[in-house]
Amino acid sequence: MGNQAVTFEEKKHVKLELHCHVGRAMHIFKGRWTFPIIKTLMDGTFRFKELERALHGINTRMLVKELKELEAEGIINRQAYATVPPTVEYSLTDKGKAMEPIIAEIEKWGVKYLQ
Amino acid sequence: MGNQAVTFEEKKHVKLELHCHVGRAMHIFKGRWTFPIIKTLMDGTFRFKELERALHGINTRMLVKELKELEAEGIINRQAYATVPPTVEYSLTDKGKAMEPIIAEIEKWGVKYLQ
DNA sequence: CCGAATCCTCGGTGATACTG
């Protein structure tokens, strides 16, 4: 009945490795705007208002929240300048730029399997 | 002030490509148990109860729901046998198996950048 | 064993107005 590759006892180890890195990574990427923001910043440095306009549909509060979280995770840089009016620039850190292959694989998969 | 790679007008196109494939793919992967289930099934065929045990912490309703959604997306196969008691086996489709590089990249990233 | 059916909670998200 079906070609069971491994026994159940062997399968149990699976749950252990689940929350190692993939689980924690997915936890970071979970936010509604996480990927859109990161993918936008792949194109370079953006100011707050520029991001808000580029991410059509987001509101101020969510953008602030996501940016804070991503900064806390070390995925993006926040550079503020004491100008009037204020200027704040956001860009990807190396950790953020390193996500490029992930996005590339997702896109590759999407192109092939999403109609 | 910061090395702007592209002008704002050039940036605007970003939002257009955002929801092409990556966005729709992420929408599929969004569920709390989506990746754990897929990653578990990477190891072979599982019965319902086996999955429930392997995915420590999930409850019946969520497992049923996720499995239905993944089946509807064509990511997993559902094979039922008219035995008593019932036997139902779940496994990955080719579309599901094709997600392996995605998970591999996430794991690679996680290993390098998550402490 | 494999689900379907309920009920409930909670936090992720949105809309809006305001400030330095």
Place this chain on the structure above:
DNA sequence: CAGTATCACCGAGGATTCGG
């Protein structure tokens, strides 16, 4: 411009029970 502060919602997710 770049946020902060409130209020409100709703649906994902959890706990539990029942049925074939």
